[in-house]
Amino acid sequence: MGLVTSNSYFVFSMGTFIGAATTYFITRLKHKPKEEIWINGMDDKYEFKVPTDEYRLIIGVRNDLKMQKGKVAAQCGHAAVAAYVKCLKQNPKVVKNWMRFGGTKIALRIDSEEEMMALDKCAKEFGVLSSVIRDAGQTQVAPGTRTVIAIGPAPKSVLEKITGHLKLY
Template identity: 40%
Template sequence: MDFSYKMVIAVRWDLRLSAGKMAAQVAHAAVNCALAAKKKTPEWFDRWYSEGQRKVVVKVPNLEELFELKVSAEDLRLTTSLIVDAGMTEIPPNTVTCLGIGPGPNDVVDRVTGHLKLV
């Protein structure tokens, strides 16, 4: 199946999160982005949802680059969700862990995240 829409979650690689912690943070970003996009860009959300909700997880080296992605995504009118951890387990409270982007058309999302490596 060809996918025309996707969501990308960018994870801070400098935090060295455990697999379980990373999965939870990525899930937070995906849920938040989906709910926000359903209101903000319902046509994109509906198309993404009907295609099977493609999600891609990529890594960014640090917080600064995560914020740069956020600005770039919002400049293109993509939905974003910045995830800040409560600090109950492996990392200090208020640590920014990841950024959800989209869902949106592949070509638009790729302008922001296409250069990043997969997790």
């Protein structure tokens, strides 16, 4: 009886060890760290390489709507997220370059909806992604109002051709 009992403990111990080792190695291989856009795009000290043609995101804010600061901030947030998601799906390399340069976002003043739509058309002509944000209309503006546009991310030299005439918000 003693021989059988000691043998089953040995078998049980070996099975447990092999199972644990197998699980460890499978999870290590399965969850191998992938290249993270945010982490690899910037170093820990947030010191960025000197850009030869920095990537940026332009956010055009309609000035004619006279939105309050908080509303403008929320709309710009919507625009930045929409631009990021759209670009991540369509051109992840551009997102990586944008993050490498710090994810720069610049808010510019737009005087009307017509000017916003002209910028959207111009961005498309240059092959730059753009996202027009419509408000839900629960606070300050009517439902469906186009409040901001995100243009990019794209190289600074290209964005200058599209939005170089606009002033800071």
